[in-house]
Amino acid sequence: ADKIFLSKQREVLKLLNKVHEPNRFKDQADLGRSYDPTQHLSKYKNALPVKTLVKQYTSGRLLPRGRIFTLFNDRQREQMITIFESLFYAEDWDTFYRTACYVRDRVNEGQFVYALSVAVLHREDTRGMVLPPAYEVYPHLFVNSDVIHAAYRAKMRQEPAVVRMNFTGTVRNPEQRVAYLGEDVGINSHHSHWHMDFPFWWKQDEYGVKKDRQGELFYYMHHQLIARLDLERLSNDLPFVKPLYWEDKIEDGFYPQTTYRVGGEFPARPDNFEFQDLQDIKVKDMVDYTRRIREAISQQSVITRWGQNLPLNDTMGINILGSLVEPSQESPNPQYYGALHNYGHILLGQITDPKGKFDMPPGVMEHFETATRDPAFFRLHKYIDNLFKLHKDMLPPYAREELEFPGVAIQDVTVDDLVTYFEDFDIDLLNALDDTLELKDVEIKARVRRLNHRPFTFSITVNSNQEQMAAVRIFLGPKFDWFGQEIPINEKRLYVIELDKFVAKVNKGATVIQRKSSESSVAIPDRETTKILVRRVDDALQGKATYTVNKDVRHCGYPERLLLPKGKRDGMPFSLFVILTDFDKEKVNDLPWDYDYGGSISYCGTVSGHKYPDSKPMGFPFDRQINSDNFFRSNIYQKDVVITFKDSE
Ligand code: CUO
Known part of the structure; x- marks a missing residue:
């Protein structure tokens, strides 16, 4: 078979x-x-x-x-x-x-x-x-123009080549310091695959494939992308991302220095540009949509297209709001609430040629493969994230019963030294180059710098009064802000990144739960390069090797090597949180191992109609306001950890 x-x-x-x-x-x-x-x-x-x-x-x-x-x-x-x-x-x-x-x-x-x-x-x-990595199908969307030109020259000479790619811009642009994240091919690949698993145009009922909690995932995955950038920014002495606003100037410009295969350079945006009316999307409409969405949030109720009220005052409110803001086909009223997020992408993508006078090609914001390269991507999403925050802040803080796990205490958490470093990675450019010239293919690669970390393992010592299943959540947050001030917990919660979420059995008495970074539910390993994949498939077909098909393979997933923020050379302190809750109370499916479904459920949920495996809100317990006196208890553990950056391994 x-x-x-x-x-x-x-x-x-x-x-x-x-x-x-x-x-x-x-x-x-x-x-x-x-x-x-x-x-x-x-x-x-x-x-x-x-x-x-x-x-x-x-x-x-x-x-x-x-x-x-x-x-x-x-x-x-x-x-x-x-x-x-x-x-x-x-x-x-x-x-x-x-x-x-x-x-x-x-x-x-x-x-x-x-x-x-x-x-x-x-x-x-x-x-x-398995699909080929997006950066091999469409290298043009992932590498810059210089690399493509150098690759052509190499092909003309019929010489194999490795072309070094630098991040766009210069050191005079402070945003350049985090370009390694926004331009990372793994992030862009993750993001484009997320939007393939959860297309905003997906017709759930017609296709018969439900997307469980799609609106909430839209909120949570993007919220985490921003929080992760924010921790990289702190690691590089930059302040947190500021949201943009429709009527304000966009301070930082962006020059993508990237070229379409045919159709010219991606358009650039100079500093201090303002949003422009397009033929069919007006800036004023965006202001109106925002006002209506804010109204719905403060009234905790959305008006559907049939004039009914849909309450937002419970844990599923975020799912409705997500579908309304993106919007997906599940939006309860696209006429009234518009397409805030999608139009934001289009407005930014066409900002330099709003009337189409110069017939400029679409901007980076108009492709999920390229969007995160533009710092304005994070600013747009921060703006949207603040709307979600407004909604979450309308909900009461978690009550004692929702936070506690009676009879269970975390005794200790230890982890290996957390060390990050930069490494080289080669992208196969074979697909980028025309074959119209009757020249043989030669091996041509783009060499990029990318962040990675040493593998690490958590050891969580737990005491329990009985044998039971525990849901384990691990988060990392900033300790100090940009000014060196310790961040209070109720603000810190906005910047915590999820490192892992899994189910573990605890025995009566003491148990040590071990969990490796490579097992994280947030991430997937490096994608296999097409050339090797093809060879492995061919070998298996000829009976020369075995090949195990993984029915749950995922293309969506944060790159495992980016699990940790960069940190600093002298070591940078972060706050680590481990939370244990009663899995039996929050499980959705009967098989606990459904939790592993495909390996990257945290940001990518499940596909093909499976239910999201737990019933807690995504980001729990940091998604709601925290009253510090009432928050910490024996099943919620906090400690400082240090991330040290080494230039290379
Ligand atoms: Cu993923 Cu705006 O939704 O880029």
Whole structure:
């Protein structure tokens, strides 16, 4: 059975090979040419999308190949959804595969990659399939122009090359000090995959795949991205991120120095630019949407499109608010509350050419693959996060019963030395370079600097009055602020980052729970490079090696090597928190091991209709106001830890 699955895996990798060129695999190209979906309409659970697709293609209405695709463009997204649905509704693998070959050479490559990826992530028969890392499918979105030019030169000379990539900007730009995070290929890959697992255009009921707590995950994952940047900023003597506002100047500009494969440079934004009205999105509308959302928050009630009131005054309020602010298809009233977050991306993406006078391509904010490169990304999301905070602050602080775990006490927590360092990482650029010149492929790589840390293990000594299952949550927060003042707990809670969340059995008496950094529920390991993946699959197919399919493989997950903030050379103190609660009271599924589902549930939840494994609000217990007298107890442990940065390992 694994062999059949592996041959499918191989076909998907072939489909995603050099997507900007005609399919170089003759079998797939031939199949794509001869297949006529309209002759097989009974093979689709819903045939309307594929019928529409063929019609749009034949009448030349689709976005042409070679053009830039952005999900934020309504027309381009609608077309992509038609492609996705044609693939998703295919009744069996054969129909899916033929449809994929059919679209591969006919539709825009950006739309194709995105639609195919989301289909692979959600079809039952492709569950466990590995997609190539986004930075290998679209290197242009991840590396800067210099690297691409140098790579071309190397290819012309037919010499293998490793091109060193520097972070954009100069030391005169203070924001440059944290560019290693915003420009990290792992972060961008995580973020783009998160949005593939939780697309804002996802139609839960139509597709029959529920996205449990999607709105809350939208809040929490992005909240954590900002908190993580804030800890990097502290590590580099920068103040916390400031939210932007629609009517204020955006102080820091951004020059992406990145180029589209075709279509020119990504547009830049000079310092102190202001938001501009676009043809169909006005700055004033953003102010109105914000006012209405603030009103809903302070009244703890949202007005639905049918005029009913939807309460926000409980733990599920954040899920509604998340879907309303992003918005996803679950927004209770998109007409009234608008599309605050998505429009924010578009306004920032088109800020330098708001009227389309110069026909500039979309900005970095208009792709999830590139958005975090722009410091304004974090400022937009901080602004949105503050709305969520406003809502959370309307809820009462957690009561004693919600915080305590009677009979259980944490005796001690120890952890290895926490050490971070920079290392080199090579990105395969093979996909970036045109094949139109009849030149052989040579090995060309971009070498980037990236943050990593030494592996570490937590040892948590617990005393319990009985054998039971405990939910363990580990967080890290700042100790001192930018001015060197100790941060009070009720403010600190806004900057704590989740390191791990898991279930452990505690015995009667003392138990030592050991947990490794590599097991973190926040993170995934490095993605495997396509070249090695292809080789491993081929070897397994030829019986030369074994290959274990992981049905729960996740592409979404914070890079494991970025689990810790950088810290400082002389050591930087942080506050570590370990919280134990009664898992039996908060579990959702009956199997505790569902908690491990796919390994990165903390920020990425679960896909394919599974429930989020615990019923506590994400970020518990730091998501609500904390009264310090009432907060700490025997199952909530706090201690100082030090993170030391070494230039290299
Ligand atoms: Cu992930 Cu704004 O939602 O980038």
